[in-house]
Amino acid sequence: MEVESVILVYFSPTRTTKAVVQGIARGLNRGNVEMLDITRPDARREPLRTSENELLIIGVPVYMGRVPALLNEWLHTISARNTPAVPVVVYGNRVYDDALIELGDILLQRGCRPIAGAAYIGEHSFSTDETPTAGGRPDAGDLSHAESFGRTIREKLAAVPSADRIADLSLPGTRPYRGDSRLWTVDFIAGGDACVRCGICAEGCPVGAIDPEDYALVDTTTCITCCACIKNCPENARTMKPGPVSDASMRLHTLYRERKEPEHFL
Numbered sequence: 001m002e003v004e005s006v007i008l009v010y011f012s013p014t015r016t017t018k019a020v021v022q023g024i025a026r027g028l029n030r031g032n033v034e035m036l037d038i039t040r041p042d043a044r045r046e047p048l049r050t051s052e053n054e055l056l057i058i059g060v061p062v063y064m065g066r067v068p069a070l071l072n073e074w075l076h077t078i079s080a081r082n083t084p085a086v087p088v089v090v091y092g093n094r095v096y097d098d099a100l101i102e103l104g105d106i107l108l109q110r111g112c113r114p115i116a117g118a119a120y121i122g123e124h125s126f127s128t129d130e131t132p133t134a135g136g137r138p139d140a141g142d143l144s145h146a147e148s149f150g151r152t153i154r155e156k157l158a159a160v161p162s163a164d165r166i167a168d169l170s171l172p173g174t175r176p177y178r179g180d181s182r183l184w185t186v187d188f189i190a191g192g193d194a195c196v197r198c199g200i201c202a203e204g205c206p207v208g209a210i211d212p213e214d215y216a217l218v219d220t221t222t223c224i225t226c227c228a229c230i231k232n233c234p235e236n237a238r239t240m241k242p243g244p245v246s247d248a249s250m251r252l253h254t255l256y257r258e259r260k261e262p263e264h265f266l
């Protein structure tokens with residue numbers, strides 16, 4: 001079958017998921033690609049409607065082995081009619097547990113036909129210069145894998161006569177999904193003297209948790225600990241306070257040094 005266009009959706013506070021799905025899109029080599037970045041809260045106000053003439057690629061990071069809970073509401077507004085779809089999860093070299101099967105299930109419930117799925121590795125959100133985990137990933141090898149995956153999706157699409165003939169896709173994971181997707185409520189960000197009040201931290205926060213009048217003030221009940229404000233700060237003015245997140249950073253650095261590789265499912 002032929003699709004008229006590709007919709008590339010991603011939630012990506014620290015931009016590793018964005019890099020992966022863009023790699024997949026390069027491999028697909030289709031002129032007509034619409035990018036829908038749902039990282040900022042205002043981008044998640046409009047529901048998404050798709051049809052069988054489109055290919056939907058949707059990438060999310062893994063939070064606690066699951067699809068980030070804050071995305072559930074928006075994901076459940078997707079309205080699709082036999083849209084071929086590709087769920088993609090990006091994790092920080094620990095585990096992705098049930099995130100991929102969960103994302104695949106949501107797409108199926110919303111009327112999509114999952115045609116392929118993949119799990120990639122991105123630098124862990126909690127990674128720091130002192131305690132790196134999956135530092136610099138996705139790297140050239142990961143992106144080359146993503147491009148090759150994009151070419152494979154294109155071949156698979158070409159080989160099916162129509163969306164309703166796409167065979168059921170089996171993705172790794174268990175139902176009911178394991179774990180608890182609730183995030184920590186923790187005051188862990190230190191705003192430093194190097195802050196020049198550029199506002200990039202508040203603008204890029206995916207949940208609007210940073211006070212636009214005083215960037216040092218973070219609403220800990222809203223914050224999802226994604227670390228985008230730390231990693232996006234051009235002055236490196238924001239750091240982690242000692243506590244559970246910096247302890248987790250250290251633990252991850254110690255326990256998850258062994259390189260994991262991307263996986264795809266067809």
Ligand SMILES: Cc1cc2nc3c(=O)[nH]c(=O)nc-3n(C[C@H](O)[C@H](O)[C@H](O)COP(=O)(O)O)c2cc1C
Pocket residue numbers: 011012013014015016017018060061062063064065066090091092093094095096121122123124125126183224225226227
């Ligand atoms: C709250 C939270 C929970 C996370 N849970 C996991 C996890 O269970 N397994 C894992 O390998 N990485 C986990 N990560 C790391 C992210 O999945 C990883 O760094 C991803 O590349 C971030 O994507 P982004 O750059 O698009 O924001 C977690 C990150 C955060 C902020």
